[in-house]
Amino acid sequence: MKQKVLKVHPHDNVLVALQDLEKEETVEYNGTVYTMQEKIPAKHKFAVAPMKEGDAIYMYGVLVGRAQRTISAGSRIAVENVHHAANGYELAAQRKTTWQPPDVSRWQQQTFMGYHRANGSVGTANYWLVIPLVFCENRNVEVLKEALLPELGYARPGKYAAFTRSLAAKQRAGVGSQQILETVYTEDTAGAQNSRVFENVDGIKFLTHDGGCGGIRQDAQTLCGLLAGYITHANVAGATVLSLGCQNAQISMLQDEINKRDPGFSKPLYILDQQQTGAESQLITDAIRQTFAGLMIANQCTRQPAPLSKLCIGLECGGSDGFSGISANPAIGYTSDLLTALGGSVILAEFPELCGVEQEMSDRCRNVDDATRFIQLMRTYQQRAEEAGSGFDMNPSPGNIKDGLITDAIKSAGAAKKGGTSPVAAVLDYPEMVRQPGLNLLCTPGNDVESTTAEVGSGANVVLFTTGLGTPTGNPIAPVIKLSSNTKLYQRMHDIIDINTGTIIDGEETIAEAGERILDYVIQVASGAITAKSVLNGQDDFIPWKRGVSL
Known part of the structure; x- marks a missing residue:
């Protein structure tokens, strides 16, 4: 029973x-x-x-x-x-860093097929980036998008275009609104996608944003750090950067941030300054020429075997429910422990959703400096939220509450399960880069897209994203694998969910068995053998965090 x-x-x-x-x-x-x-x-x-x-x-x-x-x-x-309500926390006199790693003998010699970079990192994909340094260049980025994607075979077919055409035809034929409402949609891709010109380049991604000027200078510095994280990312072959010229986020600032992350940076990088170039037509044609040349270089890179220690997995949750903390989250927590035991890296973020488990997380830090830093980051974040008239206790959304997560501490205690049981190797402040194998804590908001954007900017080349209610969040350059906490959600939203962990609730498998199944799936996605639903759906969400109060 x-x-x-x-x-x-x-x-x-x-x-x-x-x-x-x-x-x-x-x-x-x-x-x-x-x-x-x-x-x-x-x-x-x-x-x-x-x-x-x-x-x-x-x-x-x-x-x-x-x-x-x-x-x-x-x-x-x-x-x-x-x-x-949640317990207080303080710096403990002793670390609690002993743990029993899971048996990883089955994966010890296993590899994934990835893109090897000059700095030793390995990508699970091969993308070219087009980035504006300031929001004033967003329109020019969109012009480049229109010029490049269709001709190079990256334009997505209009999945719903044929449906819209059929409705328009009915309207012209005199069909009434009620019949229009009763029209049934059938899958139609409205034409085949053009073949790629560059078969080894997975796509060109355009990271528009609303930053780079105005605000405070620290916002510009942080944005440049995040963009540098994407440019130096293992899943990126090179980038085209558009600058207006007079903005706070200066080209030199971006170059300094790139050098911090990759001192020997050698990817093709083309930076164009509109105020120096002059006419818009000159800027656009220069950008097209240089991007095309860069794509030719990027196309020379092919997938080669790489050890699993080269994987860096971001751990994320969104639209959580009362089952998330007992199925999906502990399942990817076990996957996290498996990868850590294999020498890989994992990132646990969303600091507002660690409220109530601060003592455990700080105690798990391998060294006192990281434990102290974690406590300081948590207290500063909470203080800023309170100064804005909010607090971590306001983190649960209406959907969370409706499905059983009635306090932030309940939500947080379940969310922390994503981090498994291994010691904390490092504590990072946004938008710092992962440099240590093992479990890394990254200060981000609980906001799904801001946090996922940050984890990838810090180096995650795959993201595991658990959900109990269903959320379509993705990322431009890293595959975001969705895991449902319950079987009903998996069946209802199968077009955006990759893996069902409701099997744990249903009594069909253990947390460990689900965690092992997830790692096998990650390896297939990292190798390009399976395409994550977020990638299939073109879910390219990108929202930089301005370090204001965001829960």
Whole structure:
């Protein structure tokens, strides 16, 4: 019989409903019978014993809230009767960095097929970038996009164009609005995509943004650091950069940031300054010529075997639900441990979603300096949020709350499971680059796109993205692999979800088995044998973080 409820940690005083439980229904767990005092929707939690106002609520073994009023055993914990609470944290005298690595003998000699770069990094893809240094150049970037993509075979077919044409034909034929509403869509790619001119170049990506001038000078410096992270990224063969000339984000600033990340930088890089070049037509034709020449160089690079230690995986979640912390997140946490044991790198970000587990994460830092830095970054972030009239407790979205994540501490304790159990190798501030193998903590917002953008800018050449509600987030240069926390979501949104970890909830596999399955899938995606749904859908999300308050 399928299990109906789950206690995540022995110290918890709530149970998770794995399926809808009706009022007065009885469930048994570890020899104790509980009677539901109200309907408990799947993914939500109920009290295992009576609580009075102020009592602590524990889940994942940590404090996640306090009762706002009396809660009877078998009653649902919700925003109406619980408020956010989390334990304090401080620098511990001793590190807790011992761990038992998982058995990785099966992957010890395995490789993936990647693109080898001169600095020793290995890409899982081979892209050319076109980047504006300032938002004033966004239009010119769009002009280049129109000029390059169709002629070089990178324009995506108009998937829904034929459907729109069919509706227009019906309107001309006198069909009414009601019949239009009843028209059924059928898949039609509206024509084949042109063949690529450069078969070894996966695409040309255009990273428009609204930064580079105005704001504060630190914003410009940070933006240049992020753009440098993309230009030096293992998945990038080279770049064309458009500058207006007078903006805060100067060309020299970008070049300095590139040199910080790759002192021997040798990729083709073409930087054009519009105020120096003169006529717009000259700027565009120069950019086209230089980009074409760069693509010829990029096309000479082909996939070659590389050890799994060259993988750097970003760990992300978005549209989380009450199952995320017990299925998808711990599953990729196990994958994280596997890759760490193989000498690879992983990035855990989204600092507002580490609220309540700060002590554990700081204790896991290998050295005191990193532990101190993590604590300082967390406290500064929280302080700035409070100064803006917000706070980490406001992080859960309406969708999170509706599906059981009623406090930030509950959400955070589950989100932290993405990081597995290995020691923390380094703590990074945005937009620093990953330089250490193992688990890296990167300060970013919880915002899906800002955080994913940052992880890739720091070096992630694959991203594992868990979701319980469904979110289409992708990235221009790194494959973003989507994992559903529940089977219903996987079945309903199969066009954007790659992997189902609802199998854990359904009792079909363990967290370890799912984690191993995920690593095998990552290797196939990294080798180009499988295309992630985010790539198939052209989901090229790119939002730089300005370091303002973003939860």
